[in-house]
Amino acid sequence: MQAIQSHLFAVREYLSPVLKESKFKEHGRITPEEFVAAGDFLVYKFPVWSWEKGDASKARDFLPADKQYLVTHGVPCLRRATSLAYTDADEDAERLLSFADSSTPSADGDEWVETHAGRKASNANAKPGADHSDIAEIPDADDDVAAGVGSLSLGGKESKEPEVIDLDDIPDMEEDDLEDGDEATAAPKPKAPAPAAVAEPNPAEAAKGNLLQVRTYDVMITYDKYYQTPRVWLIGYDENGTPLTPTQIFQDISADHAHKTVTIEPFIHSASLQAASVHPCKHASVMKKVIERMNNSVVAEQLAQRKSPVTSPKDKDATKKKWFGTRKSSGSSKDIQAAAAEGDDEPEGMRVDFYLVVFLKFIASIVPTIEVDSTTSF
Amino acid sequence: MPIVQFAPFASLVQPSLWHKLTELKIDILKLSDAAVPITGSYSIGRSVKDRETGQEIALPCNLTIGSESFEEAHKPPRGSVFPVGTLKNYNTIEDFKAADKTTLFNYEAELIWDHILKTRDTAQLNRFLLITFADLKKYKYYYWFAFPAFVSKPAWEIGDEGWANAASEFNPEKLSSIHGQLQTQPTHLPYFLVKKEASGDVIIAPVEDYEKFYASVPPEAQTIAFVDPSADPSNPGWPLRNLLAYLRALYPATTSTVRILRWRDSEPPSPSATWKSQIGTLSVAAAASLSSERPSAVGWEKNPQGKLGPRLADLAPMMDPTSLAAQAV
The missing domain is CATH 3.40.140.100 (Ubiquitin-like modifier-activating enzyme ATG7 C-terminal domain)
Structure with missing residues (x-):
């Protein structure tokens, strides 16, 4: 059934025309050229992202051969989304996030509500259904976290889950005589702290009792021709580097979206790879709302700057540095060209280069514990 | 003075590698179990700040391999180091179990030592070894990494x-x-x-x-x-x-x-x-081995149970058409 559906979607996408006109402000959709421009901007600003060419047989001709999709590896995910269940008690933890440049007074309506601000981790907040048994204990900071986490034994505790690896499947070939104990190998210290370990003040002491199980994700962004929006794909690993099963991935997706908008599907740039994907059917409308809000504030800001008669060189620099600067974009669209043609009379508003940065903030709300949004420092 | 202890590499195998290996196995390698050259990658260790507690959490010391590991002309992303290694895939689980791991390991360590003495090429210092058995019908992949490192006696x-x-x-x-x-x-x-x-x-x-x-x-x-x-x-x-x-x-x-x-x-x-x-x-104490004889090496990766043993990647949930169909309902 799912295979048929996937094929149907593939055909539908094949038949749908490539979007030519830029309409990202009107309905939140972007053209492939704009996707590339926004991707270039993302890669430039945040080098953790890079372009990939993908499987040559799956290359899409409306995108440059070496810029088929964006990828970032090893995105950390410290907690499960199920531990973020939202209750009324959390409402006072909401905090307004301002997107306006801090140098200017922020215009109305350009704030977002950040929930869970300053929230303390608490196991009691976890959903009753959350499985506590699969949470590993945090190793001490003077321990070798890498080695420690990698060696914690979880197998026995997870045996309730149907998809977990059966230990009997692993061939019985432990060979402890393969190498002698090596004093210079950082031991998995949560079990046996080596006496020779450098005794340093323990910065994570305070975090004791706080349970962490660090997963990492590979995140891909592709362009969906049918919905004319970017689309996000996830491949997850647990703390041992073992690929996550779909059930485990759904633990990292907010309850509103798991199994509804997030499904496991064949990754479109690979012949056989499967990945979890956020279905893009609602992306355009959400992006439209967000862009409208941001655009209004940006336009207001640009107008304000134009009105001020004296512009010192310093101010000019500041304007240029902004994301929405008036620099011409490579993915220039009719909108932008029109705005450029009218010269300084019409403010340009938000530029399409910024689309993916906004998009990541939107995705971060679907996968709240995966730190896809590396742009917060920005 | 305290002995320096080194954080071992933790292998991270992207599922795409197993897909690629499956392809290679069926179309090219077939029944050959000859060694295949591969490249891995590692980059500067990342730590992430836990927003709830403000603690810096160190991420594992990963050496990553993926589908591009088989490509010789693979262009590395900026900021990563690309150690080369050897992949040896066995046809049966019995062969995998019976593999002469000491010989394979010593061969790799010998290569590193030769490069130190002869070519002085530091790019060869992080050679690694990966032995695998792919159970293609059950989508299970058994693997075991080794990252040979020379032991200094006395220790640093x-x-x-x-x-x-x-x-x-x-x-x-x-x-x-x-x-x-x-x-x-x-x-x-x-x-x-x-x-x-x-x-x-x-x-x-x-x-x-x-x-x-x-x-x-x-x-x-x-x-x-x-x-x-x-x-x-x-x-x-x-x-x-x-x-x-x-x-x-x-x-x-x-x-x-x-x-x-x-x-x-x-x-x-x-x-x-x-x-x-x-x-x-x-x-290090000056008396430490100055001969040109190869020091002993260690570096087999431990499995999640903390034992010297192989790991298992079970991709059935992500590859098996039956489980995928069940998932989609």
């Missing part, structure tokens, strides 16, 4: 002050200068030498240029740096071990005490943060 010790922030030795301008020079290198250097010029500038050079670069520099003023995949503040990453063996083997006169820079800044820090790189002085 670190001064009582431990690892200090690099800012204690190099001011921020110097560190950004090092960062800038690393970016302009034709290849990303896994190891490099740092020298303070009389003018106050710092310059870097590949470790291969040791003799020329440090010709007029006394051993105390030498700083040897490596790209550190470990984000743990007290345990340097695995690649340092073979670098130390390299230095002892080739330049025994000047390297019984070395100052090591753990390079941990892939990007210059934001204005509010500090440089993460660390510096420490390591020393």
